[in-house]
Amino acid sequence: MINRKATAVWKGTGKEGTGVISTQSTVLENTQYSFNTRFADGKGTNPEELVAAAHAGCFAMKLSFELNAAGFTAEELNATATITLDPAKGQVTKSHIDLKAQIPDITPEQFAAIADKSKKECPISQLLNAEISLNAELV
Template sequence: MKKNATAVWNGSLKEGHGKLTTQSTTLHDTQYSFKSRFEEGVGTNPEELIAAAHAGCFTMQLSAYLSEEGFEIDSIESKCDIDLVNGAIVTSHLTIAAKIKDITDSVFQQHVTKAEKNCPISKVLNAAISTSATLV
């Protein structure tokens, strides 16, 4: 599977603005800017999108592991907090609230740890990065 997203930026860092579009068009010309990233502006920002991706991916991975073991899942809610410090994402913390039938806390925690280590977004946060760049 390959997925993509496009970012277009116009202007300088602080006065400029950008638009994000995902392949699915769930995000379509979605606004982002210096203000939405570092202040209180309208729009999204890369760290917020990483938080959403990590929460979503982790939750699906946890669901898969629990389902494989035959547990009945009522709900799993995951919140992800990303910390950007000095230009680097230094932490991604997941807070999970789940309703799972007939599971002990010990078994649940084992699956949480397994999902934390194995969801694709957890893995990408320490991935090799490559680029292809062309001046137009």
């Protein structure tokens, strides 16, 4: 088992309050978040942005492992995850990944199969109770 921690400290009301997020690795340390960073253009981060970063990173790493297992090494995997929050439902409803990949000697069919497998099996994909889509482009 591997455990990773992050801590959120919130002060005040939901709309006027503020919070900070810190991660075990200290990559984020007392990083500000608030209503404005979540629902407007305030300075700081928000939970959906952090989930998007986690999903993009997890997917790219899983894809790299799957490519290696199939005998390929990517020159570059550029994955961008877009998280959709439906405020009316109060839930994340989608995570869409856009991928641009440079992988020597792979066929489009091999690429599509490995990318789809990685989308389904990445640990963050398995964690999310949302629609997960992928647009994978071999460049």
